[in-house]
Amino acid sequence: MSNSSPTLSYKEALSQSMREALYARPHSILMGQGVTDPTRIFGTTHGLVEEFGPARVLDLPIAEEGTTGFAIGAALNGVYPISVHIRMDFLVLAMNQIVNLAAKYRYMYGGRFEVPLLIRAVVGRSWGQGPQHSQSLQSLFAHIPGLVVLMPSNANDVLNSYRYAIQEYRSPVLSIEHRFLYDLVFKKEDPSTPNRNPFSARTVQEGKDVTIVATSYMVQEAQKAAVWVLEEKGIQCEIIDLHCVSQVDHELIFKSVQKTRKLIIADTSWSPYGVCAEVSRGILERNPSVLKYPALSLGLQHTPTPTSHALEKHYYPDMGNIVDAVYQATQNQKVHGFDLPSEDFKKNQRIKFKGPF
Amino acid sequence: MGQSHASHYDNLFRQALRIRLVEERIADLYPTDQIQSPVHLSIGQEHVSVAACGPLRKDDLVFGTYRGHALYLAKGGDLNAMMAELYGRTTGCGKGKAGSMHLCAPEVGMMGASAIVASTIPHAVGAALAAQLRNSGQVITCFFGEGATAEGVYHESLNFASVKKLPILWICENNDLAIYTRFKPLHSYEIYQHARSYGITSERIENGMDLENLSQVCKSKIEAIRNGSGPQFLEVMTYRYLQHVGPSEDYNLGYRHSSELDLWKARDPLVQDLKRVKQWTPEILREIDEAVLFAENSPFPTEKDLYEDVY
Numbered sequence: 001m002s003n004s005s006p007t008l009s010y011k012e013a014l015s016q017s018m019r020e021a022l023y024a025r026p027h028s029i030l031m032g033q034g035v036t037d038p039t040r041i042f043g044t045t046h047g048l049v050e051e052f053g054p055a056r057v058l059d060l061p062i063a064e065e066g067t068t069g070f071a072i073g074a075a076l077n078g079v080y081p082i083s084v085h086i087r088m089d090f091l092v093l094a095m096n097q098i099v100n101l102a103a104k105y106r107y108m109y110g111g112r113f114e115v116p117l118l119i120r121a122v123v124g125r126s127w128g129q130g131p132q133h134s135q136s137l138q139s140l141f142a143h144i145p146g147l148v149v150l151m152p153s154n155a156n157d158v159l160n161s162y163r164y165a166i167q168e169y170r171s172p173v174l175s176i177e178h179r180f181l182y183d184l185v186f187k188k189e190d191p192s193t194p195n196r197n198p199f200s201a202r203t204v205q206e207g208k209d210v211t212i213v214a215t216s217y218m219v220q221e222a223q224k225a226a227v228w229v230l231e232e233k234g235i236q237c238e239i240i241d242l243h244c245v246s247q248v249d250h251e252l253i254f255k256s257v258q259k260t261r262k263l264i265i266a267d268t269s270w271s272p273y274g275v276c277a278e279v280s281r282g283i284l285e286r287n288p289s290v291l292k293y294p295a296l297s298l299g300l301q302h303t304p305t306p307t308s309h310a311l312e313k314h315y316y317p318d319m320g321n322i323v324d325a326v327y328q329a330t331q332n333q334k335v336h337g338f339d340l341p342s343e344d345f346k347k348n349q350r351i352k353f354k355g356p357f
Numbered sequence: 358m359g360q361s362h363a364s365h366y367d368n369l370f371r372q373a374l375r376i377r378l379v380e381e382r383i384a385d386l387y388p389t390d391q392i393q394s395p396v397h398l399s400i401g402q403e404h405v406s407v408a409a410c411g412p413l414r415k416d417d418l419v420f421g422t423y424r425g426h427a428l429y430l431a432k433g434g435d436l437n438a439m440m441a442e443l444y445g446r447t448t449g450c451g452k453g454k455a456g457s458m459h460l461c462a463p464e465v466g467m468m469g470a471s472a473i474v475a476s477t478i479p480h481a482v483g484a485a486l487a488a489q490l491r492n493s494g495q496v497i498t499c500f501f502g503e504g505a506t507a508e509g510v511y512h513e514s515l516n517f518a519s520v521k522k523l524p525i526l527w528i529c530e531n532n533d534l535a536i537y538t539r540f541k542p543l544h545s546y547e548i549y550q551h552a553r554s555y556g557i558t559s560e561r562i563e564n565g566m567d568l569e570n571l572s573q574v575c576k577s578k579i580e581a582i583r584n585g586s587g588p589q590f591l592e593v594m595t596y597r598y599l600q601h602v603g604p605s606e607d608y609n610l611g612y613r614h615s616s617e618l619d620l621w622k623a624r625d626p627l628v629q630d631l632k633r634v635k636q637w638t639p640e641i642l643r644e645i646d647e648a649v650l651f652a653e654n655s656p657f658p659t660e661k662d663l664y665e666d667v668y
Contacts, residue, residue: 065513067513077497110666
């Protein structure tokens with residue numbers, strides 16, 4: 001991979017971030033179950049143990065609470081830890097260390113301690129990952145004061161926010177990486193672009209008719225939907241990539257909705273008590289009358305993830321649901337009568353992921 | 358009396374006595390409601406912390422539990438900052454956000470204490486990994502009670518510490534009481550023997566009141582670790598004189614009998630060696646008076662402080 005290449009895949013950005021971290025901070029470690037195994041966390045830790053040695057790139061037993069506690073202890077003794085979980089579902093086993101310890105250390109000791117660390121957690125989807133291999137649990141963690149929860153939707157956000165987290169930020173960061181994004185290729189951002197806070201939300205595209213706030217992989221679906229409604233009906237969508245779900249940029253969203261008067265929220269998880277609920281709260285508490293049509297939440301159906309693909313297609317929202325929501329909001333009625341993308345069309349647009357893993 | 362002239366044992370004794378008198382003062386003050394948070398007093402168990410911290414360097418790190426007053430003071434934490442913390446003042450070691458259960462003194466290697474049982478045990482592993490990576494020569498000591506050994510993360514931590522031959526001294530303070538619950542009916546193993554199954558050198562000290570012996574054992578373990586032995590394990594049998602949380606005795610509840618207390622007190626040098634107790638009590642009490650005064654005269658945090666140090 002050449003640095004001068006104009007494009008970068010999500011996976012390459014992850015790999016580059018990990019290498020850069022180990023270079024930039026001699027006292028840093030990368031650890032997790034599988035970081036040195038033959039597949040190297042979907043290819044994001046390739047070559048690292050060979051380059052930096054097993055003392056800094058550590059394969060770990062399957063011990064999620066321990067792993068997270070090890071990270072905290074290392075951070076307390078001058079080493080920057082990055083821990084990786086190939087499925088976010090397993091992070092529930094580390095909840096105690098994340099919620100009761102990492103998130104509290106700075107505060108409950110009156111600022112005497114810092115625990116700068118990065119936890120990477122991968123969300124699986126498709127090929128029947130099922131109830132325990134597909135969960136996107138951002139709201140469980142974003143709820144807790146003291147944690148920064150990121151959901152980078154593209155390669156540039158991975159590079160910029162991981163660099164900032166690892167080299168400058170002094171508290172725990174949890175980053176949720178959607179497996180669907182790994183093989184997508186992104187145009188590299190001009191490095192001379194004026195700096196913004198690498199943890200902040202970003203307006204992906206401007207538009208006057210409707211605001212779509214999206215997280216992670218749903219930014220992709222939102223962009224596809226935006227192209228469709230523009231081509232079909234000339235509707236201009238404004239898309240905001242939330243990126244940091246723990247500190248929602250309510251002002252950016254509110255300003256956008258002041259302009260468009262319509263809000264759609266598309267998240268990779270369940271809507272109740274989640275990102276959809278939180279973004280809606282931001283509007284409600286500022287000025288609900290800014291909305292000309294009720295806000296529309298597009299999250300997962302409120303069930304555990306089914307395994308059969310016959311059910312998966314009803315479970316996950318996609319560009320078709322977003323197009324439908326855009327038409328509802330812009331036509332000011334639930335039943336609008338406009339054509340939605342066909343199953344065949346969506347199938348061609350969909351990310352093709354074939355298992356087993 | 359200059360400390361440099363005191364014998365090694367005198368020094369240990371004085372430290373243990375200081376901790377006991379501090380905690381007795383806390384118990385006396387508690388009914389005044391100046392300390393408005395739970396206190397888990399270590400009275401009866403002071404010797405373990407004193408013995409283990411004695412041979413440690415300032416930059417050696419210790420991790421503790423909510424029953425952490427003894428460890429904090431033994432590692433060299435400031436008494437004024439501790440008392441102010443109990444009083445919820447800004448001059449406290451956690452600026453009033455920690456209270457008794459989360460004492461810390463990073464300047465002397467006291468790396469905090471958690472109210473969630475067993476939760477600092479993996480921190481010791483991480484800190485020891487860091488010590489190994491940075492080649493710092495630090496020994497990491499981790500204190501926990503016998504109840505913590507049933508938590509999964511305890512096993513995750515012992516396993517990995519052994520695999521990586523980390524410089525850790527594990528100290529299990531076995532007071533046989535998880536609040537009111539005895540160890541034996543609910544656990545199928547002997548703690549020190551079980552630790553050996555991880556390939557960790559481990560032994561039990563039956564008399565946790567024998568300050569001199571405890572000190573010798575800790576010293577040799579810490580030297581061995583410093584010389585690269587990998588982790589070492591000590592189970593120390595000891596006794597909690599007072600209730601799990603709060604300032605009082607609780608023998609009236611019937612879950613234990615005061616004859617048990619009498620047995621331990623008969624071994625406790627802080628009870629038996631009245632000559633040494635009398636020798637140092639007055640000067641220690643003066644120090645405690647000053648600490649209480651410091652706490653009482655310190656400001657409370659203000660609303661602005663609520664929002665500090667979250668991220």
